[in-house]
Amino acid sequence: xxxxxxxxxxxxxxxxxxxxxxxxxxxxxxxxxxxxxxxxxxxxxxxxxxxxxxxxxxxxxxxxxxxxxxxxxxxxxxxxxxxxxxxxxxxxxxxxxxxxxxxxxxxxxxxxxxxxxxxxxxxxxxxxxxxxxxxxxxxxxxxxxxxxxxxxxxxxxxxxxxxxxxxxxxxxxxxxxxxxxxxxxxxxxxxxxxxxxxxxxxxxxxxxxxxxxxxxxxxxxxxxxxxxxxxxxxxxxxxxxxxxxxxxxxxxxxxxxxxxxxxxxxxxxxxxxxxxxxxxxxxxxxxxxxxxxxxxxxxxxxxxxxxxxxxxxxxxxxxxxxxxxxxxxxxx
Amino acid sequence: xxxxxxxxxxxxxxxxxxxxxxxxxxxxxxxxxxxxxxxxxxxxxxxxxxxxxxxxxxxxxxxxxxxxxxxxxxxxxxxxxxxxxxxxxxxxxxxxxxxxxxxxxxxxxxxxxxxxxxxxxxxxxxxxxxxxxxxxxxxxxxxxxxxxxxxxxxxxxxxxxxxxxxxxxxxxxxxxxxxxxxxxxxxxxxxxxxxxxxxxxxxxxxxxxxxxxxxxxxxxxxxxxxxxxxxxxxxxxxxxxxxxxxxxxxxxxxxxxxxxxxxxxxxxxxxxxxxxxxxxxxxxxxxxxxxxxxxxxxxxxxxxxxxxxxxxxxxxxxxxxxxxxxxxxxxxxxxxxxxxxxxxxxxxxxxxxxxxxxxxxxxxxxxxxxxxxxxxxxxxxxxxxxxxxxxxxxxxxxxxxxxxxxxxxxxxxxxxxxxxxxxxxxxxxxxxxxxxxxxxxxxxxxxxxxxxxxxxxxxxxxxxxxxxxxxxxxxxxxxxxxxxxxxxxxxxx
Numbered sequence: 001x002x003x004x005x006x007x008x009x010x011x012x013x014x015x016x017x018x019x020x021x022x023x024x025x026x027x028x029x030x031x032x033x034x035x036x037x038x039x040x041x042x043x044x045x046x047x048x049x050x051x052x053x054x055x056x057x058x059x060x061x062x063x064x065x066x067x068x069x070x071x072x073x074x075x076x077x078x079x080x081x082x083x084x085x086x087x088x089x090x091x092x093x094x095x096x097x098x099x100x101x102x103x104x105x106x107x108x109x110x111x112x113x114x115x116x117x118x119x120x121x122x123x124x125x126x127x128x129x130x131x132x133x134x135x136x137x138x139x140x141x142x143x144x145x146x147x148x149x150x151x152x153x154x155x156x157x158x159x160x161x162x163x164x165x166x167x168x169x170x171x172x173x174x175x176x177x178x179x180x181x182x183x184x185x186x187x188x189x190x191x192x193x194x195x196x197x198x199x200x201x202x203x204x205x206x207x208x209x210x211x212x213x214x215x216x217x218x219x220x221x222x223x224x225x226x227x228x229x230x231x232x233x234x235x236x237x238x239x240x241x242x243x244x245x246x247x248x249x250x251x252x253x254x255x256x257x258x259x260x261x262x263x264x265x266x267x268x269x270x271x272x273x274x275x276x277x278x279x280x281x282x283x284x285x286x287x288x289x290x291x292x293x294x295x296x297x298x299x300x301x302x303x304x305x306x307x308x309x310x311x312x313x314x315x316x317x318x319x320x321x322x323x324x325x326x327x328x329x330x331x332x
Numbered sequence: 333x334x335x336x337x338x339x340x341x342x343x344x345x346x347x348x349x350x351x352x353x354x355x356x357x358x359x360x361x362x363x364x365x366x367x368x369x370x371x372x373x374x375x376x377x378x379x380x381x382x383x384x385x386x387x388x389x390x391x392x393x394x395x396x397x398x399x400x401x402x403x404x405x406x407x408x409x410x411x412x413x414x415x416x417x418x419x420x421x422x423x424x425x426x427x428x429x430x431x432x433x434x435x436x437x438x439x440x441x442x443x444x445x446x447x448x449x450x451x452x453x454x455x456x457x458x459x460x461x462x463x464x465x466x467x468x469x470x471x472x473x474x475x476x477x478x479x480x481x482x483x484x485x486x487x488x489x490x491x492x493x494x495x496x497x498x499x500x501x502x503x504x505x506x507x508x509x510x511x512x513x514x515x516x517x518x519x520x521x522x523x524x525x526x527x528x529x530x531x532x533x534x535x536x537x538x539x540x541x542x543x544x545x546x547x548x549x550x551x552x553x554x555x556x557x558x559x560x561x562x563x564x565x566x567x568x569x570x571x572x573x574x575x576x577x578x579x580x581x582x583x584x585x586x587x588x589x590x591x592x593x594x595x596x597x598x599x600x601x602x603x604x605x606x607x608x609x610x611x612x613x614x615x616x617x618x619x620x621x622x623x624x625x626x627x628x629x630x631x632x633x634x635x636x637x638x639x640x641x642x643x644x645x646x647x648x649x650x651x652x653x654x655x656x657x658x659x660x661x662x663x664x665x666x667x668x669x670x671x672x673x674x675x676x677x678x679x680x681x682x683x684x685x686x687x688x689x690x691x692x693x694x695x696x697x698x699x700x701x702x703x704x705x706x707x708x709x710x711x712x713x714x715x716x717x718x719x720x721x722x723x724x725x726x727x728x729x730x731x732x733x734x735x736x737x738x739x740x741x742x743x744x745x746x747x748x749x750x751x752x753x754x755x756x757x758x759x760x761x762x763x764x765x766x767x768x769x770x771x772x773x774x775x776x777x778x779x780x781x782x783x784x785x786x787x788x789x790x791x792x793x794x795x796x797x798x799x800x801x802x803x804x805x806x807x808x809x810x811x812x813x814x815x816x817x818x819x820x821x822x823x824x825x
Contacts, residue, residue, distance in 0.1 A: 186443045195434055198423040205405050205421055206435035267425045326603045326800060 012260040012268070012312070016275040019308070023279050027286035036289050043285055044165045050281035052169035053228055055274065057252035058259070059173075059180050060111075060224030062273045063217040065256050066184075068197040068265025069118055069125040071218065072249050073133035074225040077110050079243040080136050081229020086149025086239030093152045103226045110136070111222020115215035137244060144241035151237045159234035169231050176224065180270040189216050197265025254305045255280055260312060279304075334361045335397070336494055336525045337382070342391035344377055351377045352549045354391075359494065359542075362523040364516055366536040366557075369546035369569055370784065370816075375529050378546070379496050382527070383415040384408030396493070414487030415496040418622075420479050422486075424472030429453040431471050432486045456485045461518050462511075477508035484515060488524070495519065496527040501535060502622045513539060531620045533562050533820050545569055562822070570784070570812040578789030579765050582772040587612045587792070589647070591776035592632070592663075592745045596641035601627035602800040605641065609745065609776040614767060616791030616808070617780045618815050624800040625780045626668055629749045632778070633665040634658045646744065660694040664738035668749040668780075670727070674734040677723040681708065681715050684722050685736045695741040707736045712762055728759025735766065746770060747778045752786065764790060784812045 024038075031038040057074050064071050081103045088099035114132055118125045161168045184190035192213045195203040203210050232243050259276030261268025283304060287297040337359040344352040352374045359365045367375045380386045382393070384402030393400050395411050402408045408415075422431050429449045430437075438448040453467035462485075465478050474482070480500060487495050501509050516539055519526055528540055536543060537557060545552040545568045552568050588611030597605035602624040609615045617625045631638045634652040642649055645661045652658045658665070667673040675684050685704050689696045705718065711732040715725055722730055731751065738746060748767065752760045767790055771777055781787050787794055794806045796818035804818035817824060 188437050188439070188444060191430070191437060191444055192435070194425060195423055198425055202421045202423055203435070205409075207406055207409075208435045266423065326598060326600055 013272045013275070016258070016260050016272045016279075020275045020279050020282070023282050027282055031286060031289050034290055038286065038289065041165050043289060045162065045167070046288065047278075047281045047285040048165065048170045049167050050284055051274075051277050052167060052173040053231055054248065054251045054255055054280065055170070055173035055277045056176065056224045056228040056231065057248055058255040058273045058277050059177055059270055060221030061249075061252040061256045062259070062261055062268065062270050063180065063184075063193060064125070064214075064221045065253075065261050065263060066193045066197045066265055066268060067214050067217045068200070069115075069214060069217065070129060070253070071111075071114060071221045071225075072126065072129040073110065073114060073136065074221065074228070074252060075244045075246065075248040076133040076136035076140070077107050077222055077225035078229040078232060078248060079140060079241055080110075081107050081226040082232040082236065082243055083140070083144060083148055083229075083239030083241060085230050085233040086147075086151050086236075089149065089151055089155060089233075091150035091152055093154050096152065096155050100230065103230055104223055107222045107226025107229065108219050109222070111219040111225075112215065114222065115218025118218065119211040119214040133244075133249075140241040140244070144239070147236065147238040147240055149233070149239040151233050151239075156234050156237055159231060169234075172227075174274070176227065177270050177274050180220075184269060189213060193217055194266055197262075197267075199266070251280065254301075258305060258308050262312075263309075335359070336361050336363075336395065337527075338392075338394040339378075339382065340392050340394075342378065342381060342393075343389045344374075344381060344386060345389060350549055352381075352388075352546075355546065355549070355551045357544055357551075357554070359525045359527065361493075361525055362520050363542060364520055364526045364528055364540045366540035366543040367527060367529045367546065368531070368536060368543060368565070369552075373546040373569075374549040375546055376498060377549075379415065379498060379527065379529055382408065382413060382494075383496055384413070385415075409490055409492075412491060412493040413496065414490055414492035414494070415498070416480065416483045416487065416500060417498050418502060420483055422471050422479055422482060425470070427468050427470055428465060428474075428482050428485070429467035431482055432456065432467075432489050434486070436490070452489065453485065456489050457481070459518075459522070460485060460488070460515055462515070475508065477504055477511055480504070480512065481515065484519075492524065494525045494527065496529070498529045499531070499622065500528070501530065501532060509535070531820060533565065533822060536565075537562060566813055566816050566820070570816055578786075579761075579768050581792075582768050585612050585768075585772040586774075588774060590644075591646055592778070593644040593647075594628075594632070594638070594641065595644075597628075597631060597638040597643065598640040599627070599631055599636060599638050601636065602631065602797075603640075604801055605631075605638075606802065607795060609778055611744075611774045611776055612771050613793070614771050614777040614779055614791045614808075616787035616794040617778060617797065618784060618787045618794050618819060619797030619803075620819050621782065623797040623819065625797055626749055627800070628797075629665060629667075629747045629778070629780060632658065632745075632747055633663060656692065659688065659692050659741065659743075662742075662744035664688075664741060664743035664746045666731075666734050666738060666746070666748045666751050668753065670730055670734055670753075675722050675730060678721055680719050681713070681722055681725070681733055682718040684733050685718075685740060688737050688741045692741070700740055700742065704736065704740050707739055708732070711736055711766065726756065726759075728755035728762075731755050731759060731763065735763070739770075743775065745776045745778070747780070749780045750782060751779070752781065752783070784815050788812065788815065 028038040061071060061074065084106050085099045085103050088102050089095045110132060114129050117123050117128045158169060163171065184193065192208045195208055196210045196213045200210050233239055255276035256273050257263055258279055259272030261272060283301060335358060339357040342352050342355045355378060367378065369375050377386060381388045384405040384407050387403055400411050432453045433449050438445045450467045457465055462481055465481055471479060471482055484495065500512055504512060516526055530536055540557050542554065542556055544554040547569060590608045590610050593608040594605050605628060617628060619625050627636065630636045634654045634657055637653050643652055650661055671677060685708055686701060689700055713732045714729050722733055751763055767777060779787060779791055788810060792808045794808060794810055794815060796803045796806065796815055798819055798821045803821065804824060806814055
């Protein structure tokens with residue numbers, strides 16, 4: 001009774017952190033050759049600041065992608081949330097708790113809508129969330145011609161205060177990430193997300209309420225987009241309808257995929273996503289410091305993302321559907 | 333002995349075609365009960381009815397004396413019936429313990445209690461006498477045998493009194509089969525009943541207490557293993573049926589030179605395949621499901637190529653690594669799964685029939701394109717017109733489109749994998765005549781069919797596979813018993 005022999009392999013998450021270290025080293029060298037220091041405080045602050053916004057979105061995105069779903073509406077949800085936050089606060093510190101509550105409610109409801117339509121009406125999540133995004137965009141474009149609302153200075157601290165070189169928003173993002181890791185590992189709902197994304201039939205046959213699980217993932221994804229909206233509001237000091245033009249959802253999906261979560265669901269996790277977010281942030285900072293022109297910058301980002309996914313795809317290839325009867329010494 | 337299961341008068345039809353008629357099955361506590369029959373006898377359907385995958389059209393099911401009726405597999409699970417299908421219901425990314433407890437994770441203070449999950453899995457495994465499987469192992473990395481054990485452990489932890497196993501040894505190595513034997517012995521001691529669906533006579537006689545034989549959807553007999561010999565059992569499984577007339581070999585059909593020659597062919601699924609097919613010859617490939625028939629077709633056509641051995645086409649050695657190369661070498665494959673692999677269902681008859689020519693410059697020609705309509709007509713295609721989408725055609729007419737698209741390329745070798753699956757009698761006969769005509773025109777025909785009678789009725793030679801290897805060769809017109817003897821791995825009759 002022998003188990004199939006496998007060469008010991010690095011876990012995917014370990015691999016991604018190794019890649020992050022590699023990107024940091026390569027970036028550090030590139031910047032040093034250029035006569036700069038990537039690890040100067042200003043650059044570190046820049047890198048860490050970049051992680052928080054994409055981070056919030058990518059954490060929620062990880063949950064839906066684990067369930068073999070997707071959310072293209074997070075950028076619009078975040079923009080709408082920034083407006084809900086700023087207009088509810090209306091310059092009053094006393095309104096901050098109310099505003100946070102309102103944002104989480106609105107963004108959670110958007111997620112619930114996405115989840116319900118996808119899970120119970122069977123609409124492909126790509127279409128569901130694209131549609132939701134367009135609906136929100138239409139609302140934003142017609143109702144808000146410019147910035148609206150007023151964020152009190154106290155709440156703007158969320159966007160700007162730092163503990164040493166580490167921005168508070170990044171600390172909060174890491175706390176949310178830790179909570180998500182715990183959620184996926186220790187709660188039934190979180191655990192079932194892997195099953196739903198891995199094989200929805202197996203999950204259903206095991207008695208898992210697959211629709212509910214998917215719904216939960218979408219609600220949480222909506223809410224992290226809401227938190228991202230709060231961060232936008234605190235950084236801008238006002239609500240910004242046009243924030244969606246930054247296409248944050250694509251950054252979030254890229255970070256998730258870069259972080260080793262399978263786009264087909266069932267495999268991956270938030271720890272990898274955080275590394276994915278960090279890799280993108282390091283690249284952006286390096287490109288900035290080196291003053292690479294924006295076109296080349298986007299091209300390089302694209303290349304990095306595609307290359308990463310190609311590497312994962314290769315690692316995935318040896319899962320043959322059929323079980324070999326006369327397996328030779330398997331090469332991979 | 334207490335009776336755990338009693339199925340009476342089970343009827344089931346799919347799309348009006350009866351698959352089971354008035355079948356009875358009873359099982360006792362701790363009994364290992366074999367369900368046997370040829371391909372298509374209705375074994376799997378009966379098992380799926382018991383598992384809640386299908387619902388019977390008529391008949392009653394009692395479990396432990398209580399009448400039950402399942403419309404969903406979960407209901408069967410809750411009633412104590414678990415099934416281990418050939419395709420496992422496991423999540424490869426999760427651990428053994430996580431799979432065993434999936435959907436029923438033990439909780440402590442509202443959170444998943446991993447310790448309890450691992451401990452109780454370890455207990456179940458120990459109870460099964462399995463000591464070399466860690467509850468924390470990742471299922472995707474396990475051997476097939478260990479995955480199967482995980483399935484069985486999952487079934488037991490769900491409180492199953494009855495476990496159905498569909499061809500459990502189909503993918504196991506010999507050493508692993510031993511382990512399964514031990515496991516089933518252990519289940520018997522615990523009082524768990526096992527319904528064992530298998531073709532393999534040796535296992536049936538080694539393991540099972542009783543045997544129920546199905547043929548053509550009907551109950552033939554249900555006997556104690558001790559009261560029957562293997563030969564009698566085979567006779568009961570095959571018997572003689574009033575069968576379709578097969579057209580005779582056409583006058584003027586001449587067996588010419590070797591067109592396809594495989595020497596020592598092998599890959600992950602088949603091994604040591606020596607096979608040659610000559611011009612004008614129809615060679616039948618027989619064997620039970622999973623014996624490697626389709627895998628040979630796929631290797632010849634370059635879908636899952638041979639990694640060992642050589643292939644020669646018309647005397648020239650060739651490495652067929654992709655379907656495109658096979659087509660270029662004059663090989664055609666009518667696949668087993670017409671809808672998934674044979675046709676673009678939402679496209680027209682014309683587009684489908686021209687597809688091979690349009691896609692392959694090496695076989696494309698104006699003359700051949702001009703022949704397509706004539707080909708469709710000569711196959712007696714019934715369609716509203718060549719613009720009709722093929723999804724609206726009957727199975728038989730769809731198959732004619734598939735055949736036409738390959739004949740358009742004027743191949744020298746044609747592989748037909750289950751060409752008559754799911755088509756009506758009229759279309760079947762048409763296909764039989766087409767096969768004869770192709771041979772008369774000098775094509776080399778490799779015919780795969782689950783219906784033994786088709787292989788016997790049409791082939792000049794029958795090559796029988798067992799476990800991915802050639803078990804024997806018989807002349808056309810051999811008896812079903814002779815073929816089954818090789819196919820079940822018992823050697824010549």
